[in-house]
Amino acid sequence: MTRKDALKLFEDKKVRTVWDGEQEKWYVSIVDVIAALTDSPNPQVYWRVLKKRLLAEGNQTVTNCNGLKMEAPDGKMRLTDIADIEQLFRLIQSIPSPKAEPFKLNLLIFSQQ
Numbered sequence: 001m002t003r004k005d006a007l008k009l010f011e012d013k014k015v016r017t018v019w020d021g022e023q024e025k026w027y028v029s030i031v032d033v034i035a036a037l038t039d040s041p042n043p044q045v046y047w048r049v050l051k052k053r054l055l056a057e058g059n060q061t062v063t064n065c066n067g068l069k070m071e072a073p074d075g076k077m078r079l080t081d082i083a084d085i086e087q088l089f090r091l092i093q094s095i096p097s098p099k100a101e102p103f104k105l106n107l108l109i110f111s112q113q
Contacts, residue, residue, distance in 0.1 A: 008110060010036045010103055016070045017110075018082070026111055027082040029070055030091065037097040047081065054094060061090040085111045 008015045013036035016029040034050075035043040054062040065081050072078040083091060085107060092100050092107075 010106055011099070016080070018068060018070065025084045027066075027068060027084055028088055028107075030065065030081045030083050030088070033088060033092070033103070034095065037092070037095050037099050037103055050094060051081075054091075059090075059094075061087050 008017055013032070015032040015036055018027045019025075020027060031043045031047050034040060034046050038046060040046040051062050051065075061083070064087060065083050067079045068082045069077040070080050070082075072080075088107065089104060092104055097103075
């Protein structure tokens, strides 16, 4: 994977992204998106619960999410679940948030750059 890491902001939240030059796709940290949409004090736990619920429902989007090492807030490279833009749009539909529509609009603009 030839990659280019980038950090995007949504409101005041940082969202880690990676460009995969071979696949020609952007990948986004799911936990960062959850943090931006929910203001959850623990987005990792929110994601674990959501992922478990979606898997139980047979949601294929969760099955197709991969892990990738990304720089964590402490500066270390840590494995985090990522989704491409299409997968992310599907996941956002499962997160009740008034920020979902503005986030999807920003995501659409970002993905076309």
